[in-house]
Amino acid sequence: MFKSNKIKLVGLFLLIAMALALLIYVPRTLGVADNSDFNRTMKAFGLSSASGIKFWSADTQYKLSDPGTAVQYFKRIFWPAHNPAHYYSTQFIFVKLALFLNAAFASFTHRDPGEFNLAFQTVQYILLYAAAFFLFFKEKWKTHRFADLAGKALLAFFFLDSGYLVYFNSFYGESTTLIFLLIAFVLLLYLEKGKTSLFVYLGALLSLFLFSGSKSANFPSALLLAVPVLYQAMRKEDRRKKIAIGVSVAVMLVASYGYVKNSPDWMKKVTTFQSVFFGVLYEHPAPEQAVQELGLPPELAKLETVNAYAPRALNPYNLYEPPFESLFFDHTGKLEVFTYYLIHPEQFAKKLDESAEAALPLRPTYLANLQLPEDQADLRFDFRLNLWERLRKQISGFASVFVGMVFLLYTASWISLLRIKADPYRLLLRLALLGAAAGQFIVPLVSNGHADLQKHMFLFNVHFDLLIFLLFFDHLGVKSKTFRRVGIASTAVLVGLCFYPSRPETVTLGRMDGKPIKWYVLEREGDWTKVIAKKALYRSAYDERSNDYTEASIQAGLDAKVDVWFTADERKLIRQAEYPALCNEVNWQQAEEGDRPHYWFSPIKYVSQDSERAYRKSYSASLTLPSVDDAERLFRKSKTASVLPGGYWLSTPYYGSTDKARVVSPDYQVYHRKVDTVLGVRPVMWVRGK
Structure with a gap:
């Protein structure tokens, strides 16, 4: 019997490992x-x-x-x-x-x-991640078989999503962050279940050490999660075991903090610079006042909305030389940044809303997840087995509502456990996880500003998904009608907000293939109304090689459509208007206006970023492509109207290249693609009349 069980367990582990390998490598490597x-x-x-x-x-x-x-x-x-x-x-x-x-x-x-x-590293990650699922799957967690299977399916649904697995084929520390946090989480559940062998304690502490040492930002979470381990040992174990585990916790925390203490000086300087100038001062309405409140010299206000890697034209200072040390680093730090946000809650709330939107994708939307040859290298993705991340992105525009709703329901769940006098360890573990998630929601913004925000929200995403998992897991098989009704009602409200098919005001002008063309109203300016096509009117490449919109073939093609789609009388209603053409990193010196690059951010709710200050020149046209401002404006008017099934071009170039332009994707993200890609064309224009 024992041998048979052992074979079954080995088979289960191998099955999980094989499934992970297939998810990552078949049909092509992620x-x-x-x-x-x-x-x-x-x-x-x-x-x-x-x-x-x-x-x-x-x-x-x-x-x-x-x-x-x-x-x-x-x-x-x-x-x-x-x-x-x-x-x-x-x-x-x-x-x-x-x-x-x-x-x-x-x-x-x-x-x-x-x-x-890299496969030699990836295989290790697959085996370790398989161990986390194996440890969870082999146990029976719920009395009812259906509830037990549902809990296991839920963990797999969240953490086998390709949005998480793609990191295994990379040199990012997110891989070990995810793997060892999940192993630690499962072993912490083992302690809750009464499995308190020394191996479980030491396994949890070793996992927390490997998790914390992956990235210095992980240490606060490891510190919080070590508290339930120590508490359980002090409460349940004999004197010798208490001493052994207490010493092990201390050693783990000291060793983990060593990685924080040994963070390179250059990294600390870069992140502190960005937390101020690319964080607090990013799009700040009164940068001079903010600089004064942070205790900095007034002349540094000119660095607002500048990141640490900006060219000397924008940042004449050298971060690593003594003059800037005395000018900046001697006066402020991340504690001062956090204090500033606490004193200015309205600004803090707006920035946290941007963080929430940035956290919806599980992996950075500016990095391809496929291996491509040089002649095909582009921002392309394989979205297979990506259901959870896709669902998350559908919440775009209401990310803060989603985060707040989960935090509130989780807190209510914790209070309900407290009222039924649940085991103190169980309560402490859930409180530690809540604190870790709340902390990691704030840490990226305070520690590094808007720089690389999507990637830095990764640990929050892992914590947050663990909260959602526990929220369901704790109530599987529990007959609590009140809590269930509150949960269903909250979910219904969120779904209604996210998927309500609102439509902006519509006008009809022109004909294509014998059918009238419908346009959504974007904005009004006196007797003129700016409109955008309700759908993509045709598909086209942006250009053969350049993302300079003033010279792109797609604009010449739109000019030719005016005579095709509109009658002579209708053409009199269309204004030959001046439009801004944002510049890229090469042609920015041709700019007629602006003093900054156009920074990239993919969530459509905030995609315009600093466009009003971006390097730009102007051009005249009757019909043109929408800009990032138009995409954001339409999204704010009607979320569902802002995206189309196949995606469509914007006129805006991707600043960091000469051959990629921005595109609105059906998942409410604004990516960038090579200009020779064929995508939808959804024109905008100014027309006379209301």
Whole structure:
């Protein structure tokens, strides 16, 4: 009987691991492209990308500058890595193991030892993640079989989404963050279930250490989650075990804090700079006043809405030299930033709403998740097995409502557990998870401003999904009609807000293929009304190679449509208007107005960002493509009207390139694609009359 059970358990683990491998590798490999953060890891191990492509291809092949033998790499597993970037992470443990496995495989198969395949790291992540699910699936958590299966299905639904799994094929620390937080979470549930062996305690603490050491921002969560572990040991265990676990908790926290303390100085300076100038002062209505409140010299107000990597034309200071140290870093820090937000709750609330919108996608929307050759490199995605992330993105526009609703329901659930006198450990664990989620909702904004906000919301997303899971899990099989009704009503309200098919005012003008063309009203200006086509009127490439809209072939094509779609009398109603054409990183010097690049942000609710200040020139046209401002304006008028099934072009270029322009996607995100991609054309124009 024992042998039979053991075989079943081994089979379950292998089944989970195989399922994960299939999800990641079939029919094509999923990953996340490099946004330049890979350098922190690659420099420590002499690695470089084989293709050199960033942002547009999720590479799996790398080169080693000084390849060693399998024996040498095995020894290096136990040596501290020397990193010129002075960045260290528990993630490095698995990179070292991957280098050893790669070298051993190369020796066995006579491959080039200078080539490194990321699969040797990904396989480790698959096995570890499979262990987390195995530990959860093998236990019976609920008395009723259906409730137990529902709980297991729910965990899989959330955390087997490809939005999470794509990180496994990357050098981002998010992989180890996710894996070891989930393992720790399951082991913390083991303690709640009464499984209090020393292995469970030590496994939970080891997982929390590996989780915390992945990224310094993880430490506060690890600290909070260590509290229930210590509490359970002090309450349940004998004296010797209490001492052993108490010492282990202390060692774990000290070792974890070591990673925080050893964060490189350059990183601290960059993030502090961005928390102020690309955070507090980002789109601030009175930057001079904010600078004064932060205790900074008045001349630094000119750096508002500037990130740490801006060119000297925007930021004449060197972050790493003593003059700027005394001017800026000696006067303020992240504590002052947090205090400023507390004193200005209205500004804080708006920025947290942007954070909530940024958190809806599980992975950065500006990084491809497919490996693509250089001639095809583009912002392309495989959305397979991505149901949970897709559902999250449908909440666009109401993300803060969603976050607030979950927090309130979770708090109500906790109070209901308190009222029925649930086990104190159970209450403490849920309180720690709530505190960790709330903290991680705030930390990215306070610690790094708007820079890379979507990626920095990752840990909040993991915590938040754990809250949603527990919210359902705690009430599966529990006959609480009141709580169930409140939950159903709250969900119904959210669904109604998100999916109500509101329609803005419509006008009809012109004909195409014998049918009248309908237009939505965007705004009014005196006797003139700006309108946008109700649907894409045709499909076209933006241009062959350039995202300069004033020279793009798509604009010439729209000009030609005026005589086709409209009669002579209708053409008299259309204004030959002046429109802004935003500039890219190359032609910005041709700008007639503006003093900033147009910063990229994908949630459509806030997509315009700093467009009124962006480098731009003007052009004259009757028909044109919508701008980011038009897309945001339409979204605010009618969420459902702002997107189309196939996506459509905007006139706005992606600032960081010369061959990519912005596109509105059906998932309420505004991406960018290569200009030779064929997408929908949804024109805008000014017409006379109300």
